[in-house]
Structures are given as structure tokens and as C-alpha cells.
Amino acid sequence: MALSAKRDRWRTTNSYVVTNAQCSGAGAYDVVLSNYLGSVTSSVAQLTVVAPPQLTVPLTNQNVLAGDSPTFVVVATNQCGGGFGYQWQFNGSTIAGATTNSYTRTNAQPADSGAYSVIVSTLAGIITNTAILTVTLPLQANYSAGPTNGYAPLTVFFTNLSTSATSYLWDFGDGNTTILVNPSNVYTNPGIYTVSLSAISGSGTNTLIRTNYIIVLSPPELVVSPALIDFGLIATGTTAQANLVVSNAGSAVLNGLATIGSGPFAVVSGSPFHLNPAQSANVSVSFSPAASGSYSNVVAFSSNRGDATNSLVGHAINAPVIIQPWLSGDNFVLSFSTTTGFNYVVQFKNLLNDPAWQSLQTFPGDGTVKTVSNSVSSASQRLYRLSVQ
Numbered sequence: 118m119a120l121s122a123k124r125d126r127w128r129t130t131n132s133y134v135v136t137n138a139q140c141s142g143a144g145a146y147d148v149v150l151s152n153y154l155g156s157v158t159s160s161v162a163q164l165t166v167v168a169p170p171q172l173t174v175p176l177t178n179q180n181v182l183a184g185d186s187p188t189f190v191v192v193a194t195n196q197c198g199g200g201f202g203y204q205w206q207f208n209g210s211t212i213a214g215a216t217t218n219s220y221t222r223t224n225a226q227p228a229d230s231g232a233y234s235v236i237v238s239t240l241a242g243i244i245t246n247t248a249i250l251t252v253t254l255p256l257q258a259n260y261s262a263g264p265t266n267g268y269a270p271l272t273v274f275f276t277n278l279s280t281s282a283t284s285y286l287w288d289f290g291d292g293n294t295t296i297l298v299n300p301s302n303v304y305t306n307p308g309i310y311t312v313s314l315s316a317i318s319g320s321g322t323n324t325l326i327r328t329n330y331i332i333v334l335s336p337p338e339l340v341v342s343p344a345l346i347d348f349g350l351i352a353t354g355t356t357a358q359a360n361l362v363v364s365n366a367g368s369a370v371l372n373g374l375a376t377i378g379s380g381p382f383a384v385v386s387g388s389p390f391h392l393n394p395a396q397s398a399n400v401s402v403s404f405s406p407a408a409s410g411s412y413s414n415v416v417a418f419s420s421n422r423g424d425a426t427n428s429l430v431g432h433a434i435n436a437p438v439i440i441q442p443w444l445s446g447d448n449f450v451l452s453f454s455t456t457t458g459f460n461y462v463v464q465f466k467n468l469l470n471d472p473a474w475q476s477l478q479t480f481p482g483d484g485t486v487k488t489v490s491n492s493v494s495s496a497s498q499r500l501y502r503l504s505v506q
Contacts, residue, residue, distance in 0.1 A: 135164065140168065140196060140197035167195065167197055167239060167241040168195055168196045168197045168241055169239070169241045169242035169244065170193045170194070170195060170237045170239050170241070170242070170244050171193065171194050171195075171196065171244070172191060172192070172193055172237065172244060172246055173192045173193070173194050174190060174191060174192035174217075175191065175246045176189050176191055176233065176234075176235055176246045176247065176248035177189075177248055178248050178249045178250075178251075179248065179249075179250050179251070180251045180253070181225055181250070181251070181252055181253075182252070182253060182254070182255050183225065183226050183227060183252055183253065183254050183255070184224055184225070184226075185224075185225055185252075186221055186222060186223045186224060186225060187221070187222055187225055187250060188219050188220065188221040188222075189219060189220045189221075189233055189235070189248060190217070190218075190219045191217070191218055191219070191235050191237070191246070192216065192217045193216050193217075193218075193237045193244070194216065195216075195239070218235075220233070222250065225250070225252045226252055227252050227253065227254060228252075229250060229252050230249075230250055230251050230252045231249070231250060232247050232248070232249055232250075233247065233248050233249075233250055234246065234247040234248075235247075253280075253281050254280035254281050255280065255281060256280065256281045256282060256316060256318050256320055256321060256322075256323045257279060257280045257281070257316065257323055258279045258282070258314045258315060258316035258323045258324055258325040259277075259278040259279050259280070259314075259316075259325055260275055260276060260277050260278050260279065260314050260325065261275070261276045261278060262274065262275045262276070262312070262330070262331070265330060265331055265332065266331070266332040266333070266334070267333065267334065268333070268334050268335070268336035268369065268422070269304060269305060269306055269307050269333045269334065269335060269336060270303050270304065270305045271303070271304045271331070271333045272301060272302075272303050272304075273289075273301065273302050273303075273304065273331055274299075274301045275287065275299060275300050275301065275302070275312075275314075276299055277298050277299050277314070279314065279316040279323075280316075281316075281318055282316035282317055282318050282323075283317060283318050283319065284296060284317045284318075285297075285298060285314060285315065285316055285317065286314070286315040286317065287300055287302075287312070287313070287314055288312065288313045288314075289302040289304075289310065289312055289331075290310035290311045290312055290313075290330075290331065291304055291305075291306070291308075291310055304331060304333045306333065307333050307334055307335040307368070308333055309329045309331070309332050309333075310329075310330065310331040310332075310333065311326065311327065311328045311329060311330060312326075312327050312330045312331060313325065313326040313327070334368070334369055335367060335368035335369060336367050336368070336369055336422045337365050337367035337368070337369045337370060337371035337392075337394070337420070337421060337422040338365065338366040338367035338371070338422055338423070339363070339364075339365070339366075339371060339373060339418060339420045339422055339423050339424075339425055340363070340364040340365075340366050341361055341362070341363050341364075341400075341416075341418055341425045341427050342361070342362050342364075343361070343362075343427070344427055344428065345427070345428045345429075345430070346359045346361065346402065346427070346428070346429050346430075347430050347431070348404040348429070348430065348431035348432075349431070349432065350431075350432040350433070350434060350459075350505065350506065351404065351406065351431065351432070351433055352433065352434065352435070352436055353406050353407060353408055353409055353433045353434065353435050354406075354407065355405070356403050356404065356405040357403065357404045357405075357431070358385060358401055358402070358403045358404075359401075359402055359404075360387075360399040360400065360401050360402070361375075361387075361399070361400045361402060361416060361427055362397055362398075362399060362400075363375075363387070363390055363392065363397065363398050363399070363400055363418070364392070364395075364396070364397040365392035365393065365394055365395065365396050365397070366395070367394060367422060368394050369394065369422075370391065370392070370393055370394075370421075371390075371391070371392040371393075371420055371421065371422060372389070372390070372391050372392075372420060372421045373388075373389065373390050373392075373418055373419060373420030373421070374388055374389045374390075374418070374419050374420075375387065375388035375389075375390070375400045375416050375417070375418050376388070376416070376417050376419075377402070377414055377415070377416055377417070377429070378414060378415075380412060380414050381404055381405050381406040381407065381412055381431070381433070382402060382403070382404055382412070382414045382416075382429050382431070383402070383403050383405070384400060384401070384402055384416070385401040385402060385403050386399075386400070386401045387399050387400035387401055388400055400416070402416060402429065404429070404431040406431065406433030408433065409433050409434040409435050409456055410432070410433060410458070411430070411431075411432050411458060412429075412430065412431050412432070412433070413428065413429060413430045413431075414428075414429045415427060415428055415429065416429060432459075434456055434459055434505050435456070437453050437454060437455070437456075437461065437503060437505060438453060438454040439451065439452070439453045439503065440452035440453060440454075440486065442501075444493075445490070447492050447493060447494035448490045448491060448492050448493070449490070449491050449492075449493050449499065449501070450488060450489070450490045451463065451488070451489050451490075451491075451501060451503070452486055452487065452488040452489075453486065453487060453503060454485075454486050454487075455480060455481075455482035455483060455484060455485060455486070455487055456482045456484065457482050457483055457484050458482060459481075459482040459505050459506065460479055460480070460481055460482065460505070460506045461479065461480045461481075461482055461487065461503065461504075461505055461506075462476060462478075462479045462480075462503070462504045462505075462506060463476075463477040463478050463479075463480075463489050463501065463502070463503055464476050464477060464501070464502045464503075464504065465477050465491065465499055465500060465501050465502070466499075466500050467496045467497075467498060467499055467500070468498075468500075469500060474502055477489060477491055477501075482505075
């Protein structure tokens with residue numbers, strides 16, 4: 118290809134501009150210099166025209182399941198032909214250049230989701246493209262629960278471990294269902310229950326059934342009788358004893374303990390207790406007052422199925438002090454000391470074998486000495502008795 122210019126006898130330098138160079142303009146350019154002595158031809162460097170790259174197969178978005186190995190394929194072309202270098206980058210990692218290239222993400226996992234890019238570079242320019250990789254787990258129903266066994270009513274908490282679902286349907290096996298993600302369910306009746314979870318998405322439904330998953334037991338039941346033990350009135354320094362009956366009205370083993378706070382009442386035997394269903398046992402309680410007075414307390418029962426309290430009451434008095442009785446004419450005179458809070462009853466009968474005592478007089482105790490006088494003129498003998506209530 119000859120390079121020509123306008124003749125100018127005085128000009129020793131010249132230039133030629135190739136405007137809007139195209140692929141067809143590539144090649145060798147020569148310069149011919151002519152004067153009256155002749156002409157000289159000089160070769161100019163080769164002109165190479167390179168067009169910007171084009172992606173005839175660009176990156177495309179891919180949605181795959183975990184474990185798949187998606188491949189990104191890109192094909193670049195140079196409309197002018199000829200060899201030239203490419204620089205490929207897939208998501209920031211430079212790989213060998215070629216007109217066709219690919220990148221495979223082996224065993225893709227959800228953490229690999231994101232944007233993957235390619236950069237193709239030549240002397241004529243740069244072209245880029247980006248594709249989004251979305252890796253999802255397969256639709257799979259899964260869950261855990263706790264506790265899975267215990268006494269009714271049993272509250273069970275469920276944790277949803279499903280993947281790739283958009284909605285859920287739970288069936289707890291007791292007639293209750295829900296669409297909550299992480300529900301709880303109260304099993305009110307004893308039994309063995311099968312639980313199922315259906316994980317639902319646009320691609321379908323996956324269901325996990327766990328047979329005999331929840332075991333609800335009938336609980337033990339603590340029953341104690343009577344509700345109150347009244348030891349009545351006893352003398353100080355003595356001991357009275359009574360029993361409370363502890364029963365298991367449930368369907369599991371009942372374990373428990375009976376305790377009494379400080380004072381004249383105490384648990385003698387029967388604690389701790391271990392009762393099978395429908396079994397009963399006695400818990401013996403004693404009353405040992407050291408001083409006169411009225412006393413009360415409770416027996417506190419604690420067990421693996423509830424608590425109970427049963428009341429205790431008792432009264433104690435020192436033996437009344439009787440002052441030497443005497444006769445005053447036809448009257449028999451009796452004096453005795455009293456204690457506040459008790460009633461003193463004086464009774465008599467004329468014969469030892471009389472079936473009943475006759476009340477003579479009742480005195481409320483107030484801490485003073487009381488005196489009673491009774492005529493004995495009509496009786497050959499008379500027997501007297503003093504009792505405290």
C-alpha cells in the first residue's frame with residue numbers, strides 16, 4: 118500500500134493519517150519519495166486493526182441445588198480475526214485466556230451464592246459481564262422436639278429444621294394442627310402420639326412422619342387423709358399418736374416426703390414414701406407437749422406429683438392440783454387450781470357401779486383456785502370426779 122502526498126519541493130517531512138480504521142485497513146504501508154534524481158521507496162511498520170471483543174455467549178444466571186457443580190461458559194469473538202490475548206476473571210480469580218472459557222463451581226453450597234463476573238481485555242477495549250449464582254438446599258422436612266416424654270399435661274416445643282420451604286403444616290397426632298414455623302403443643306391426655314411435618318414450596322411438598330414420637334404418661338396423684346387430726350386434750354409429758362393415710366391415685370410411681378416444723382408434733386414413721394399406682398401407706402404423727410397450752414401445726418407433703426398440707430391440733434394441760442377436800446357440816450367441799458383456756462367439770466355419783474356421772478358444776482379456767490360445795494346429807498356415800506376439757 119503506497120503512501121502518497123502532494124508534491125512540495127521545499128518539504129522534507131510528511132505524514133498520513135488513516136481515519137476510522139477498519140479491519141480491511143490492516144496491512145503494510147510504504148512511502149515513495151521522488152525528485153529529479155529519481156525515486157526511493159521506504160517500508161512503514163505493519164498496521165494492525167483490532168476490534169473490541171464481543172461476547173457471543175455471555176454469562177447467564179444459574180439456580181442450582183446444593184451439591185451440583187454449575188459451569189459458567191463465555192465465548193468472545195474478534196471480528197477482525199487474528200490472534201490476540203484475553204484476560205479472563207471469574208469472580209476475581211484470573212484464569213488462562215482463550216476465546217472460549219469456562220468456570221465450574223464444584224459441589225456448590227448455599228454459601229457459594231452470589232455474583233460471578235468475567236472481564237475480557239484486549240488492546241482495543243474491555244468488556245464485562247456478571248451472572249448471579251443461587252444455590253439452594255433441596256426441599257426437605259425436618260424437626261426436633263423436647264421434651265418427648267413426660268406426665269400429662271405435657272408441653273412440647275418443636276424446632277423446625279426444614280430447608281427450602283415457604284410454608285409448613287404440622288400435625289401433632291392429638292387432633293391439633295398448626296402452620297406456625299416453630300410451634301409448641303400441650304398434650305393433655307396420656308397416650309403415644311405420632312407427629313408429622315409437611316414442608317411446602319413452589320416445587321412441591323416433603324413430609325417427615327415420626328411414629329410414636331411423643332409419649333405422655335398418666336401422672337401419679339397424691340391423696341392424703343384426713344385433712345385434720347385433733348389429738349384432743351392430753352397431759353403434759355405424755356405422747357399421743359395418730360396416722361395420716363397417703364395414697365397414690367395415679368398411674369405412675371409416687372415418691373414423696375412428709376415434714377413438720379418445730380414444736381410438739383413430729384413425723385414418727387412413713388416418710389419418705391414410694392407408692393405404686395393404687396397403693397396406700399400410713400404416715401404416723403405424734404403429739405408430745407412439754408407444757409400446757411393449745412397447739413397447731415401442719416404436715417407438709419411434697420411429691421413428684423404435687424404437694425399437700427394436713428392440719429394438726431392438740432391441747433395439753435398439767436394435772437389439776439386438788440387442795441385437800443374436807444367436810445363442812447353436811448357439805449363436802451372441794452378446791453382445785455385452774456389454768457386459763459380450759460373448762461373444769463366436777464361430777465359425782467352415789468354408787469361406784471352407777472352407769473353415769475352427774476354434773477355438779479363447770480368452771481372456766483382463769484388461773485385461780487375454784488371451790489365447789491355439795492350437800493351429802495341425803496347420801497350414805499358419794500363419789501366425786503374432776504375432769505378437764
